Amino acid sequence: MITAGVDIGSTSSKVVVLEEGEKILSKVIIPVGAGSSGPARAFEQSIREVNLSREDIKRVIATGYGRNTFTGADQQITEITCHARGVYELVPGVKTIIDIGGQDAKAIGIGKGGTVSNFIMNDKCAAGTGRFLEVMSRILEINIEDLADLAASAKNEISISNTCTVFAESEVISQLSTGTAREDVAAGIVQSVVGRVAGLVKRIGVQSEVVMTGGVCLNWMIIKVMEKELDVPVIASPMAQLTGALGAALLAFESAS
Amino acid sequence: MTQLKDLLSVLENVANNPAQVINKCLEEKRLMIGCAPEYCPEEIVYAAGMLPVGLWGGSTSIKNANLYFPAFACSLVQTTLELGMRGVYDRLAGIIVPAHCDHLKCFGQDWKVAVPQVRFIPLAHPINRKLEAAVEYLKSEYFRIKSVLEEIGGKPISDQALSEAIEIYNDHRKTLREFTTIARDYCTTITPSLRHNVIKSGYFMDKLEHTQLVNSLIRELKKAPPEEWQGKKVILTGIMAEPNEILDMFEDYGLAVAADDLAQESRQFRTDVPQGKDPLEGLARYWSCMEGCSLLYDPQKNRRFMLKTMAEESRADGVVACIMKFCEMEEFDYPIYKKTLEEAKIPLLYLELDLVTPSLEQVRTRIQSFAEMISRKR
Incomplete structure (x- = not known):
């Protein structure tokens, strides 16, 4: 069939x-x-x-x-x-899923047999989503696929608001206009997404194994920073x-x- | 069956088209007083021979109210002020506005300036409501409101009229309690949306007439055996479950309402006004007797236990928190009852609602996912 x-x-x-x-x-x-x-x-x-x-x-x-x-x-x-x-x-051992899609982010708790035991979605704001990364990559004049490598070379990561994409965009432009290195801004962008989504995950409770899905899981820096933020290993969905x-x-x- | 359908149709029509009822009231030259959310002493209005009309905002876009409110005010106060500024409530002889939360406090003050043609009647409930001094204070507030209504109506309000109004309202409360209990046995006929409309229609009708209609509805329902329900049942908690499309989504995904803990619905009628010699004191004491609402000062936070018991007794499969966006009163309560429900392994959905957002697809995903989650639970 x-x-x-x-x-x-x-x-x-x-x-x-x-x-x-x-x-x-x-x-x-x-x-x-x-x-x-x-x-x-x-x-x-x-x-x-x-x-x-x-x-x-x-x-x-x-x-x-x-x-x-x-x-x-x-x-x-x-x-x-x-x-x-x-x-x-x-x-099969998954207990928590982090799904960062184009316009929203979700944390999903997994129960017996792969059933959903709990879930939480982000608010309507695009902060902490793939769209946020797209907007920020455009400002940095890079392809979204190159964001992870750029962020990895940061020396002095900056802090960027994780509550609103529009305000964050203004912040990034402001940082760039005052001469902040692009890689430091890129690292701040990654941290911003992770901070926002990790907050969601913590609200449903972090249980290993944690698996990330959606296009954003292809960004290896997001996975690495998420592991640090949640203090557990995070697997990118194959x-x-x-x-x-x-x-x-x-x-x-x-x-x- | 036809009689049942007719009754439901009448009540649904009133809930969706309150203007028709209001126009009838105008023809009869009966004065109307708007009652802003969430708790107004409607009995005093009724005893004055006027019709209390519930004002719970509506699905509309904000064009005028943002002159007064920032974007982070709840849509309930924003849309009510918007409709007021557009002249929708111009036929009201006044509006009673309680100051339960910061948004309502601002709403009342804004109303005075933004809608001066509809008289603003303020009401401040006591916070420490269990004290005798609180009863005494609230009685003085109600006495002031009674005096304003006497001035508007041009005639005194007798204690006998007040006592009769309390009796009529308590009877109405009892009838709605019976309806919500019966409704859970007829989930196919009484859809979430119909259940809501039966209750909501009472905000625009004379309570005597509404009680009679709902009693007839109960009698008609009881003529048929309880319906077998294949779907799941949930409890709704929060301020209100609007816009209307939300409840249609519950129906779409096989969710019925087992019971509710909504300020617009059961919180209005689950407690009776104590009856006694002094009707104003009874009304004031009612505020001390109510329990389980985010707007009521409750250091023990008993709402969490009430919700757990409600879910267990009504054999609900889950609880849906209908959180009005930017309603900090409900948001403060949420983590407290979330913990209790999680410990009891009762599934809980956080549903952020907003009367001014036309797109509800994210809400649809949340409701459908919750329905799938509780249906697939192994």
Whole structure:
């Protein structure tokens, strides 16, 4: 039986096609998300790559911010439940998940069998999210992928507000205009995101193993600083931003079986 | 069944279109007094022959009220002032504004300047409410309000009229208590939204008429056997569970309301006004008898135990904290009852609500995730 998970985030669309709930047939990421052509294109591409049609897929579950607008799905499940299921498959000992997505951050407590025991989401502000890192990278004139390396070379990390993206942007511009080194600002940006998200995680209780998902977990400095902040090892999900789609595909398999 | 549907339709229509009821009141030349959140002595208004009208803001954008309020004032006071400044409440003969929190204190002062056409009637409750001196003080506050209403109405308010009003209100409270208890056995018919509207409609109707309608509704409900509910049940706690779309989301994800601890709902009717020889003293003592609200001074913080007991007795699967954004009174209580509920292993959802935000998708994700969490719990 073939199932698929479609994770429609605010900044990207991810699809995982699964055979018998075990073998990944295809996985696709398209860097545009809810409200765009991204979800449909990602889904089309994922089934075309393995010469399948929609009829070949027994069940499709949509998740993420745009889950309710994807017409090709049989069911919608939130990204919280899907990330929990996905991470549990990849790291069975998981107790806490940190998911930093494009527009929000979530801390998820995991109970028996990969079920969600508790969760908390950030406020509406974009501080502590992938969007925050995007905005800050633009000001630093670097690609978001290079932020970790730049931050690692900091000598005198500065402090940046972690309560509001708009104010933080003003702070960063102000720091740069007074001659603060870009790497010190970059380290301050990383610390700002981690400080904000670690606060969320502490509110649900930090229990090892801690796994980070979402595109932001590809930033190794975020992982390193998060470990320091939480005082526990933090594992980057092996499937990073595809973890939610994997969870959705697994849940599709389980509900169809 | 038709009778049941008709009754629900009438009450829902009143809750969603209070202007119709208000216009009827105007035709009858009955004066109306606005009652700002959360606790006003409506019985005095009623005894004056006037209609107390509950003002609990509404879903609207802020264009005028930000002249007076900073962005971090709760949307309940912001939208009520906004509607007042737009002239929506111009037909009211006055508005009673309690000063339960800092935002309401500012709201009353702002109202005086921003909406001068609707008379501002201030009310300051005592904080140390268990003292006899507090009862005495609050009685003097109510006496002052009674005098203002006598001046507006042009006639005295007798003790007999006050006692009768208290009786009518206590009867109304008893009826709503019965309704909320019965409603949990009919979760398919009484959806979260309908349950809310049945209660909310009482803010715009004569309490005698509302009591009769709700009693008829209870009788109609009882004609059918209790309904089997496949979904989950939750307790709602906080100030209010609006905007309306929120409760529709509960229904979308198979969540029914087992009971509530909302200031707009059960906190208004779970305690009766003590009856006695002196009706104003009874009304003042009522403030001392109430329990379990973030606006009531309670050094023991008994709300945490009340919520735990409520969840256990109503066999709820979880508790949803409907936190009005920027309501520090509710935010102060939250960590206290969170700890108690966590120790009792009762799932708790923190839901930040705001009457002025048109997009509710993040709220939807929270509600759906909570529904999934309590449904999948192994």
